[in-house]
Amino acid sequence: AQTVTQSQPEMSVQEAETVTLSCTYDTSESDYYLFWYKQPPSRQMILVIRQEAYKQQNATENRFSVNFQKAAKSFSLKISDSQLGDAAMYFCAYNAGGTYKYIFGTGTRLKVLA
């Protein structure tokens, strides 16, 4: 069965510093997609970044980037120059190619300290 594990329930970072959130997954599929979602206190889940498994290049969106290690089944999110607005729950998610269902991790709560 496919699983997604986020081993850090909570993390803190100083404003303007860099933080990395960890995610590992387990799958026997070769075609899949990985995502990081942000859920601020407003509760609206927002897609932060998406990675296609067949692409070796790590995805980047402004201050957000991933370290995708396919062999290790690791998909960490790096947030650079952290801002107060980055404080939220972050969920890692997996989707096997051609399927509808996404599997989510348990989330990491990120606190940004001024």
Place this chain on the structure above:
Amino acid sequence: DVKVTQSSRYLVKRTGEKVFLECVQDMDHENMFWYRQDPGLGLRLIYFSYDVKMKEKGDIPEGYSVSREKKERFSLILESASTNQTSMYLCASSLLTGIGYTFGSGTRLTVV
């Protein structure tokens, strides 16, 4: 701006009541989903629909049913609400597999 709208932000219902949670999307998406979010458990899929009147069970369908009579609307029904269904319910939609969901803002349901 594209949207997934959940009709209620907060709901309080009594045990045994029949509860309807409504979700509407304006993006002409084929696929719609209902997830339940609980602390320490992440998001768990209850039901999804890939077309009008088509539905599939997710991982935790017991005690729930769904209805999709029109493409834009996907309803979650708690046939007889119980206290263990107190949770945050998130609706999502997607056009295609693999490109990501668009989520609603969630309904926090309390069953007393």
